[in-house]
Amino acid sequence: MHLKYESTLREPLVDGVKDYHQVTEDIISPIEAKPGKLWYVGFFISLALLGFGAFSVFWQIYFGVGVWNLNKTIGWGWDITNFVWWVGIGHAGTLISAILLLFRQGWRTGVNRAAEAMTIFAVMCAGQFPIIHMGRVWMAFFILPYPNTRGPVWVNFNSPLLWDVFAISTYFTVSLLFWYSGLIPDFATIRDRAKTKLRKHLYGIASFGWTGSTKHWQRHEALSLVLAGLSTPLVLSVHTIVSFDFATSVIPGWHTTIFPPYFVAGAIFSGFAMVNTLLIITRKILKLEEYITIGHMEAMNKVIVLTGSVVGCAYLTELFMAWYGANPYEFDTFFKYRAAGPLGWSYWIMMTCNVITPQVFWFRKMRRNVMVTFVMSIIVNIGMWFERFVIICTSLYRDYLPSSWSYYRPSWPEVGFYMGTFGLFFTCFFLFAKYFPVIAVAEIKSVLKTSGENFKEKMEVYEEESAEKFAHDVAHAH
Amino acid sequence: MAVKNFVVGLFDDEAVLFPAVKKVRTAGYKLHDVYTPFPVHGLDHAMGLRESSLHTAGFIYGITGTTTALSFMSWVFNVDWPLNIGGKPHFPLPAFIPITFELTVLFAAVGMVMTFCWLCQIMPGVKKHIFHPRQTDDKFVMVIELTEKTNAEEVKSFLQAAGAHDINEQQAEAGWWFGRFDKDDEPYLRKVKPVNA
Numbered sequence: 001m002h003l004k005y006e007s008t009l010r011e012p013l014v015d016g017v018k019d020y021h022q023v024t025e026d027i028i029s030p031i032e033a034k035p036g037k038l039w040y041v042g043f044f045i046s047l048a049l050l051g052f053g054a055f056s057v058f059w060q061i062y063f064g065v066g067v068w069n070l071n072k073t074i075g076w077g078w079d080i081t082n083f084v085w086w087v088g089i090g091h092a093g094t095l096i097s098a099i100l101l102l103f104r105q106g107w108r109t110g111v112n113r114a115a116e117a118m119t120i121f122a123v124m125c126a127g128q129f130p131i132i133h134m135g136r137v138w139m140a141f142f143i144l145p146y147p148n149t150r151g152p153v154w155v156n157f158n159s160p161l162l163w164d165v166f167a168i169s170t171y172f173t174v175s176l177l178f179w180y181s182g183l184i185p186d187f188a189t190i191r192d193r194a195k196t197k198l199r200k201h202l203y204g205i206a207s208f209g210w211t212g213s214t215k216h217w218q219r220h221e222a223l224s225l226v227l228a229g230l231s232t233p234l235v236l237s238v239h240t241i242v243s244f245d246f247a248t249s250v251i252p253g254w255h256t257t258i259f260p261p262y263f264v265a266g267a268i269f270s271g272f273a274m275v276n277t278l279l280i281i282t283r284k285i286l287k288l289e290e291y292i293t294i295g296h297m298e299a300m301n302k303v304i305v306l307t308g309s310v311v312g313c314a315y316l317t318e319l320f321m322a323w324y325g326a327n328p329y330e331f332d333t334f335f336k337y338r339a340a341g342p343l344g345w346s347y348w349i350m351m352t353c354n355v356i357t358p359q360v361f362w363f364r365k366m367r368r369n370v371m372v373t374f375v376m377s378i379i380v381n382i383g384m385w386f387e388r389f390v391i392i393c394t395s396l397y398r399d400y401l402p403s404s405w406s407y408y409r410p411s412w413p414e415v416g417f418y419m420g421t422f423g424l425f426f427t428c429f430f431l432f433a434k435y436f437p438v439i440a441v442a443e444i445k446s447v448l449k450t451s452g453e454n455f456k457e458k459m460e461v462y463e464e465e466s467a468e469k470f471a472h473d474v475a476h477a478h
Numbered sequence: 479m480a481v482k483n484f485v486v487g488l489f490d491d492e493a494v495l496f497p498a499v500k501k502v503r504t505a506g507y508k509l510h511d512v513y514t515p516f517p518v519h520g521l522d523h524a525m526g527l528r529e530s531s532l533h534t535a536g537f538i539y540g541i542t543g544t545t546t547a548l549s550f551m552s553w554v555f556n557v558d559w560p561l562n563i564g565g566k567p568h569f570p571l572p573a574f575i576p577i578t579f580e581l582t583v584l585f586a587a588v589g590m591v592m593t594f595c596w597l598c599q600i601m602p603g604v605k606k607h608i609f610h611p612r613q614t615d616d617k618f619v620m621v622i623e624l625t626e627k628t629n630a631e632e633v634k635s636f637l638q639a640a641g642a643h644d645i646n647e648q649q650a651e652a653g654w655w656f657g658r659f660d661k662d663d664e665p666y667l668r669k670v671k672p673v674n675a
Contacts, residue, residue: 020616163576197660204659209604217517442516
């Protein structure tokens with residue numbers, strides 16, 4: 001009996017009758033079984049997409065950046081749109097693993113592992129776009145401040161593009177460390193119950209020789225807490241810095257101080273949508289409905305409707321400032337070429353998907369409906385892709401000089417590259433779902449006795465007593 | 479480390495484990511460790527372990543990152559190659575903040591994880607003795623070290639009374655070695671004579 005127990009009014013985080021061993025069985029046995037047909041189908045489709053993406057990138061590198069439909073007016077198109085979109089998706093994973101840990105949100109334990117994996121894969125996809133966009137990718141190492149024979153000439157530490165290099169690489173490294181340090185004990189669980197020699201050997205290496213010693217757990221807890229504390233400002237800084245790529249320029253529609261909070265909210269918005277997309281499929285295929293419950297989805301849908309509304313307010317603020325700021329260029333960008341004009345359709349797709357449709361989540365019935373959540377998660381991600389497209393392209397295609405006004409539609413290598421990153425993302429995710437514990441086993445066990453359904457039922461006796469009596473009984477239990 | 483003799487007992491429930499830890503400590507037995515499948519809150523205090531200082535290490539790594547970033551960028555812009563970038567100052571502190579922050583976080587995170595691995599003596603290829611295969615699944619495994627003063631049978635019955643089950647005696651390497659988990663390869667077990675045999 002613990003002094004801290006969770007009210008029975010709160011939904012259980014783990015449904016069904018479970019004990020510690022059952023938790024291990026439920027989460028680890030899909031790793032030990034042969035994958036189903038659906039897994040193979042999905043995996044090979046992803047591999048095919050990845051192959052097509054690799055071919056598109058090869059084409060671009062071989063023939064040069066001219067095979068893309070970018071032009072002198074529109075220098076950033078699908079590539080940077082996709083970069084910002086993928087980075088944004090990554091943010092939900094860190095939010096769940098770090099910020100919700102600091103806020104002591106118990107429901108994060110069911111979804112954090114998969115969400116962090118999503119972060120890592122999404123950042124891997126994102127990183128490719130600016131690098132391939134450089135054109136001469138073999139020169140990509142020029143972005144690093146290394147002592148060279150040309151002076152040495154250093155990089156410009158004043159440039160937001162360089163801040164991006166540091167932000168994205170730090171974000172990737174820290175997320176990977178955080179994710180892997182959580183995986184070590186779970187790999188040890190797989191290792192110690194492995195039946196085949198190969199599995200015992202490989203998970204033995206992956207688990208770093210973890211034993212579960214109390215002292216090690218104490219350090220592990222300290223490490224997780226500090227990494228969470230570090231990741232929290234980190235995740236906010238990353239999309240802030242991404243928004244600086246735009247906000248520090250003098251392009252109407254980019255040059256606004258609202259960008260950092262607006263980008264961070266948008267990132268969390270799209271990231272949670274992606275977590276929902278992935279987990280609805282994962283829980284179904286791996287039969288983990290008792291761990292990733294409707295309650296988890298509802299919690300994420302609440303975050304979606306909150307951040308979606310923040311984003312909606314930001315859109316309206318931008319429009320208001322474009323009018324109130326009395327800058328004719330900014331006014332024209334927003335009211336003539338963004339909300340109207342040849343690319344106006346993209347603005348209205350963005351508005352519909354990001355601001356209007358998520359409002360269904362004000363209703364509890366909708367938040368708890370799996371089908372609605374799934375469809376909405378895809379709509380939100382379409383909307384957030386268009387948000388980045390709108391910000392980038394509709395600000396650029398009508399610049400200060402009407403003779404250079406232009407239009408933009410992607411060429412096949414640009415589309416292929418984007419599809420390729422989907423291939424990479426899902427290939428990684430399928431491998432993750434097969435070989436890694438998709439739910440943090442140890443963390444579920446540590447919340448099981450406070451939040452498991454069969455344990456919560458036993459708590460009803462204590463709910464009846466006074467708090468003083470309960471505290472007294474706990475204090476004198478042994 | 480060395481090869482030692484241990485008495486191992488399994489517990490199913492934290493509620494039984496906590497009083498047992500207390501009893502072992504008051505009886506004066508040498509508690510080698512308690513292996514648990516997940517972090518059991520308060521167990522470290524019950525065992526009398528001191529708080530981890532990993533936070534302090536993290537703070538030191540963090541300020542190292544801050545200092546590195548700030549001093550390196552200032553050195554580049556002011557000493558090594560002072561370049562006029564659009565007439566901007568050579569020490570633009572606000573523009574240095576993002577990279578300084580990122581490096582602080584990076585140094586702290588990487589340093590802490592490496593320190594964590596070092597302190598726990600874990601890395602790929604390292605192997606340690608696993609007292610019971612279910613210590614990473616659902617059992618709490620209490621391991622008591624046998625010294626010259628302890629009687630194995632006495633410890634066993636003591637653990638029995640404290641609520642443990644599957645009590646057994648094991649001779650094992652207490653430290654780590656490079657090995658594979660699919661092989662029984664405790665190297666010192668074969669070469670070295672046990673200390674208290």
